[in-house]
Amino acid sequence: MGYQDKAKWSGRPAVGYGLALVSVAVSAGLTQLFLHFHLPLAFSAFALSAIAITFWYGGTRPGILAAVLSALVRSYVFDTDMTSTSRVLYDLVFLVFALLMTAATRARDELEVRVAERTRELTRVSENLKLEIIERKRAEAELRTSEAYLAEAQRLSHTGSWASKPAMGEIRYFSEECYRVVGFDPHDGLPRYETFFNRIHPDDQAKVKEAVETAGRENAEFELDYRILHPGGEVRDIHVIGHPAFSPSGDLVEFVGTVIDVTERKQAEEERERLREAQSDLARISRATTMGELTASLAHEVNQPIAAAVTDANTCLRWLTRDQPDVEEARQAASRVVKDATRAAEIISRTRLLFKKVTPQWESVDVHEIIQEMVALMSGEAARYSISLWAELGAELPQVTGDRVQLQQVLMNLVMNSIEAMKDADDPRELVIRSRTEDGQLMVSVSDTGVGLPPQQADQIFNAFFTTKVHGTGMGLRISRTIVESHGGRLWASDNSLRGASFHLTLPTKAETNE
Numbered sequence: 001m002g003y004q005d006k007a008k009w010s011g012r013p014a015v016g017y018g019l020a021l022v023s024v025a026v027s028a029g030l031t032q033l034f035l036h037f038h039l040p041l042a043f044s045a046f047a048l049s050a051i052a053i054t055f056w057y058g059g060t061r062p063g064i065l066a067a068v069l070s071a072l073v074r075s076y077v078f079d080t081d082m083t084s085t086s087r088v089l090y091d092l093v094f095l096v097f098a099l100l101m102t103a104a105t106r107a108r109d110e111l112e113v114r115v116a117e118r119t120r121e122l123t124r125v126s127e128n129l130k131l132e133i134i135e136r137k138r139a140e141a142e143l144r145t146s147e148a149y150l151a152e153a154q155r156l157s158h159t160g161s162w163a164s165k166p167a168m169g170e171i172r173y174f175s176e177e178c179y180r181v182v183g184f185d186p187h188d189g190l191p192r193y194e195t196f197f198n199r200i201h202p203d204d205q206a207k208v209k210e211a212v213e214t215a216g217r218e219n220a221e222f223e224l225d226y227r228i229l230h231p232g233g234e235v236r237d238i239h240v241i242g243h244p245a246f247s248p249s250g251d252l253v254e255f256v257g258t259v260i261d262v263t264e265r266k267q268a269e270e271e272r273e274r275l276r277e278a279q280s281d282l283a284r285i286s287r288a289t290t291m292g293e294l295t296a297s298l299a300h301e302v303n304q305p306i307a308a309a310v311t312d313a314n315t316c317l318r319w320l321t322r323d324q325p326d327v328e329e330a331r332q333a334a335s336r337v338v339k340d341a342t343r344a345a346e347i348i349s350r351t352r353l354l355f356k357k358v359t360p361q362w363e364s365v366d367v368h369e370i371i372q373e374m375v376a377l378m379s380g381e382a383a384r385y386s387i388s389l390w391a392e393l394g395a396e397l398p399q400v401t402g403d404r405v406q407l408q409q410v411l412m413n414l415v416m417n418s419i420e421a422m423k424d425a426d427d428p429r430e431l432v433i434r435s436r437t438e439d440g441q442l443m444v445s446v447s448d449t450g451v452g453l454p455p456q457q458a459d460q461i462f463n464a465f466f467t468t469k470v471h472g473t474g475m476g477l478r479i480s481r482t483i484v485e486s487h488g489g490r491l492w493a494s495d496n497s498l499r500g501a502s503f504h505l506t507l508p509t510k511a512e513t514n515e
Contacts (some may be wrong), residue, residue, distance in 0.1 A: 006380055009260065012104075021065075021069070023289055025462060035284050037450050044202050047070035048070075049065045049171060050066055051063060051067045051070055051097060051101060052097075052099060052101055054066035055098070055101035055102065055104070055105045056101075056105060056108075059105070060102050060106070063098060063102065063105065064098055064102075065093065067097070067098035073291050081155075086218055087301045091459065103204075116369075126192060137196045152170070158177070158181060158260060158261035158262075158264075159177060159258055159259070159261075160174065160175045160176075160177040160178025160179070160180070160181045160182075160258065160259045160260075160261045161173070161175040161177075161178060161256070161257070161258055162174050162175070162178050162256070162258070162259060163254050163255070163256045163257075164254060165195065165217050165243075165253075165255065166193065166213075166216055166255065166390070167192040169192075169194065170193060171190050171191060171192070171193050171196060172188060172190075173253060173256075174186075174191075175188075178259055181228070181236070181238060181259050181261045182196065182199060182228055182238070182259065183229075183230035183231060183234075183258075184196075185235070197209075198226070199229055199230075200226060200228060200229070201226065201227035201228065201229055201235065203227075203478060204226035204227050207224065207226060207296060208224065208226050215244070215255070218256075218324075219244050219246075219252050221239070221241070221243050221244065222240075222241075223239075223241045223242070224239075224240055225237065225238070225239050225240075225262070226238065226240070229308045236261055236263045237261070237262050237263045237266045238259050238260060238261055238262060238263075239259070239262045240257060240258070240259050240260075241257045241258050242255045242256070242257035243255065243256055243257055252376045254437060265418055299435075306341075309337045309341050309404060312333045312334070312336040312337040313333070313337050314417070315329075315333040316330045316333035316334050316337065319333060324418075329383060329495065330434050354374060362401060362402060362403055363401070363402075363403075363404065364397060364399050364400075364401060365400050365401070365403075365407060366399050367397070367399070367400060367401050367435060367442060367444060367470075367507070368393050368397060368435065370404065370407055370408055370432050371391050371393065371411065371423055371435065371444070372391065374408070374410070374412060374415055374433070375390065375391050375433065376483055378411075378412070378415050378416075378419070381416075381419060382419060382431060385419065385423050385429065386427075386429055387419060387428065387429040387430070387431055388430045388431065389415075389429070389431045389432075389433075390431075390432060390433075391432070391433045391434070391435075392432060392433070392434045392435075393434075393435050394434075394435050394436040394437065396434055397436070397437060398437070398442065398509040399509070400442055400487070400507045400509055401487075401508075402487045402507065404482075406483045406486075406487075407478070407483070407487070407507075409479075409483065410448070410480045410483050410484060410491075410505065411433075411444070413445040413477070413479070413480045414480065414503045414505075415431065415433070417477070418431050418446055418447075418448035418450060418500075418501075418503075419431065419501070420447060420450075420452075421448055421450025421451050421452075421501065422448055422450040422500075422502070424451075425449060425450045425451060425500075427447060428446070429448075429449060429450075430449050431438075431445055431446070431447070431448050431449075432445075432446075432447050432448075433445070434447070437509075438506065440509065441489070441506045441507060441508055441509060441511055442506065442507045442508075443504060443505070443506045444504070444505050444507075445502050445503065445504045445505075446501065446502065446503045447496060447501045447502040447503075448501060448502075449496075449498075449500040449503075450499055450500045450501065451500075452495050452496070452499065452501045453493060453494075453495055453501050461477055461493060462477050462478055462481045462491070463478065477491075484505050484507070487507055487508075488507070488508045489505055489507040489508065490504045490505065490506050491503070491504070491505045492504055
């Protein structure tokens with residue numbers, strides 16, 4: 001019977017005292033049995049056993065009771081004729097045995113308490129270890145998952161991580177993606193710094209060496225672009241960022257950073273630049289083509305101020321050649337000559353800018369001036385087809401920020417499209433340019449009474465190379481939308497309620513752009 005069973009007995013005193021009575025009674029019964037068979041007297045041995053059992057399982061007090069009961073039974077049942085000296089000696093034996101059993105029981109109890117406490121402590125430590133193991137396994141699983149996500153993110157973004165100490169010529173860490181970006185096999189282990197440096201394009205090695213040495217000398221971050229030569233001869237463009245890591249004492253330990261493969265990004269940027277140049281050239285060709293159609297109208301527009309200048313010059317000469325020259329009248333006539341000549345020069349200048357290959361110049365633009373210029377410029381072309389052209393301009397409209405020539409081109413394309421749509425249309429043929437503010441933006445509409453938008457193809461008119469004209473290029477509206485969107489605006493078309501179509505464009509105002 002273990003400590004737990006003994007604790008159950010000692011925790012209930014009645015049971016312990018009952019054990020004392022039963023054990024002594026059993027000892028007396030066994031002694032009577034021995035006497036019945038004429039065996040040697042054995043009550044003392046049985047009594048000592050009963051006392052020991054009671055002490056061990058019942059506790060100290062039941063054990064003392066068992067010792068007293070054993071002494072009484074021995075004295076008054078089995079040893080009635082024993083001398084006083086012998087009785088005292090036997091009682092002394094029972095007493096000493098009881099004391100020894102008391103000490104042994106207490107020692108046993110203390111040992112069992114310590115064992116139990118130690119067992120509980122070990123159990124608690126074991127449970128804590130189990131929890132720690134579970135937590136560590138969970139943390140390891142999360143770490144593996146995080147590393148897997150990081151590796152996948154690096155693979156998708158072509159970004160690797162590294163750690164090195166260039167001053168010592170030592171590479172300390174490469175991520176898996178870093179191996180791929182710089183062209184090494186992860187199974188071969190970390191490359192030597194010299195081996196890695198030799199992979200740098202020869203034309204970039206001096207630049208990299210200088211940047212790394214400067215960063216190591218100044219304990220500063222560095223960021224640079226250079227090229228890597230892969231073993232197969234492929235050249236990759238990479239972007240590297242390095243950051244110094246310091247010890248608690250402030251000493252430089254190493255550089256850690258990232259390396260990004262930007263080859264595709266750089267190629268895309270170069271392709272976008274080529275596309276932009278091609279689009280610019282195509283827009284210039286489109287402007288030149290449109291200007292070819294406006295030659296007659298331009299000749300008419302330029303001829304008017306030139307003819308007026310000639311007339312004013314002749315008038316000036318007449319005032320000067322009189323017997324008494326009228327200087328004031330001559331001066332006014334000369335001023336009109338200057339004004340007419342300036343007007344002709346401006347018309348020619350605007351015309352040249354529309355198809356001249358120039359870099360866009362962003363500035364504050366008054367759209368109303370552009371509209372009025374287009375009305376003046378296109379009025380001759382409109383008159384050729386009996387088209388009424390006029391403008392309805394909103395009052396005190398804000399200016400916009402953009403390229404004046406490009407915005408002129410957009411408006412000219414829209415007006416030319418409207419004129420083309422009304423060449424064969426029935427009367428009335430009307431073309432109106434309207435302006436107003438809407439939702440904080442400047443809105444310009446070009447409305448005509450022509451044939452309207454192509455049925456079931458209205459959403460395609462802004463697509464490149466889509467055209468309804470026999471000799472059209474299909475790029476005018478595509479280029480116009482691109483220009484408007486580059487200015488932060490929007491260009492769309494809609495059918496008029498009665499007849500014809502309207503093209504609408506919105507542009508952010510100068511105040512909105514500054515915000």
